[in-house]
Amino acid sequence: MSRLFESRPGDDGLPGPERRLAVLALILGTLMAVVDTTMVNLALPSIARDLDVAESRAVWVTNLFQVTCAAFLLVCAALSELITRRRLYVAGLALFVCASLGAALSRSLEWLLVFRALQGLGAAATLSIGPSLYRAIFPSRLLGSALGLSALVVAGGYASGPALGGLVLSVASWPWLFALHLPLGLCALWLARRALPRESGRRSGFDAAGALLSITMLASVFIAMDTLGHGAPAWQALIWLALGVGAGVFFVRRQRHAAHPLLPLSLFDEPRFSLAVSASGLAFIGQGLAFVALSFLYQQEMGFSPLQTAWLFTPWPLAIMLVGPLAGRLADRVNPSVLSSAGLVLLIGGLIALARLEAQAGIVDGLWRTALCGLGFGLFQPPNNREMMASVPHERSANASGVMSTTRTVGQSLGVALVGAFLAAGAPVQATLWVGGAACSLSLIASLARMPLAGAALARRSPSSPSGQGSTMVPNSSSRSPHEHSGRH
Missing domain, CATH: 4.10.860 (DNA Excision Repair, Uvrb; Chain A)
Structure with missing residues (x-):
């Protein structure tokens, strides 16, 4: 981890010591947005009871946050080119914190939904440009390692959200879930204003x-x-x-x-980018599908309690947290497509093993299968994200980041929807896991298709360049726009 904050002659991005505070601002902002959804889900029955509304209406406390966040990802990414990423990130954090306070003080469902929508908008502002800020903070030679750290943070948020929510609800009422964001958000705001790289806007229309x-x-x-x-x-x-x-x-x-x-379609003229986006979307369909299907499999088919089911889920994000940073670091040295493809093979194997799980199987049988899926996804995601970010020019990083976040959100949502459709049609839950395996198999095809292109880009990387710039971008992308050099302040 310490190598992420070491400076070398010729490095782009922020100087080594300044990276720590900037990365901490990104980590806190990402954690708040990711933890929020999984944490608040646990409180929906309490919210319905306290506000005297039907549980079907209370579900919109989660849904409206997700809909707003998904809808504004591309818009926020494009807006960052006009007002700069730093200003957008700070504004998004400020909005998220203020809306969290409003949600904590809400005493009616209508007001709570208003503030949840504002929270979703603030989360969209931070999540849409997070990966591009990692690219602005770290030198090109460490891009894979930086995105591996990002994957660790996201996985940690998903893993800790339910536990943190359960802990808070065991000692306090649901408004404290939103109040919890206030100290973290204020700290992230101070760090973001102080440490994120300063740059100039595109100075053009919207x-x-x-x-x-x-x-x-x-x-x-x-x-x-x-x-x-x-x-x-x-x-x-x-x-x-x-x-x-x-x-x-x-x-x-x-x-x-x-x-x-808003979204330059020329981004998709780069095959490495298009194939990486396709691979990501299909893999997230598989993951989103598995997360919901396994809840039904473990509880309804195998008879485990909700607490046991929570433990059976844990190996997936934990494996991502362990493997993700290593995979990102390796992606800076070897062909990222090889790593991504190997990860997809493990993920497909894990999903097939889960689909073949028998009703009388024990906890250990579920644990190692879930862990295998997590290992595969952890090996796939950071190298694939590196391909997405490194295959476009620096000045298009914000757009690529918005596409990355949108692909993740839509892919996971489609996976969840497919589970509901299959179960509504009376299909066995194991069948949905086979569908997840099929989606990941298509992702593997896309990953294998771009392997020669990624290998050629790796071969073009100049061994004499300390930062390893140029070779991982499309032609002319190594010449950075003036605002990219203004990170030191």
Whole structure:
């Protein structure tokens, strides 16, 4: 870990000592956003009871946060080019903290939903540009290691959220879940203002029409998947899906002709980027599907208690936390596609093993299978994220970061929706795990397809360059825009 904060001659990014505070700001911001969803889920019954509303309405305390966050990821990534990433990140943190205070003080569902939507908007601002800030903070030679650290933080958030929520609810009421964000958020705000790299904005227009279409597209698709996942009539999901697809068609047309497109479609002209995005989306479908399917498998099929089920889930994020940083570090030295593909093979094997799990199997049988899935995903994600970020020019890092976050969110949501659709149709829960394995198999095909391209990029990396710049980007991307050099302040 200490090598992440060592400076070498010719390094881009922030000087070594300044990286610590900047990374701590990113870690705190990411943890608050990731922990929030899993932590608040546990409080939904208490919220419904205290606010005297039906549990079906209380579910929107979680849903509205997720819908808002998903809908604004691409918009926030594009907005960062106009007002700078530092300002957007600080504004997002400030909004998240203020909305957390409002949620903690809310005494009606309506006001709580308003503040949850504002929390989702603040989370979108921080999550959409997080990976691109890692690229601005760390030198190119450490990009994989930095993204491995990011994967560790996200996995740690998912792993600790339920436990932290349960601990708080055992000694206090649900508003304290939101109040918990206040000290952490204020600390993250101070660090972000002090340590994040300063840069100049793009000083050009903003595609407002594209932003509106993007919000409509992503929100509609997310609601369609959520509707399908909760067993609602299929026609409701189809209406939302049709709205999302229609908005998507107009969004793509708009991006082709807009003077300042919200999402430059030229990003997808780079095969390494397109294939990495495809691999990521399919893998997250498999993970999102497995997380929900395993809850039903362990409790309904195998008879484990909720507490035992929680323990059976634990090896997955723990394995990511252990393997992710190592995989990221290796991705700086060897072909990232080889590592990602090897991880997908392990993930597919773990999902198949879980699908073949018998009802009378013991806890140990579930633990090693879940751990195998976590090892595979931990080996896959950081190298694949490195490919996404390193295959585009520095000036497009924010856009690539927004695509990365959107792909993760939509992929996981689609996985959850597929479980609901399969269970509503009467399919056995094991069948959904086979579908997850099939999605990850398609991800493996995409990962293998870009292996020669990633190998050629690795071969072009100049051995004489301390920072290893240039070779991992598309042509002309090694010439950084002036604002990228202004990180030292």
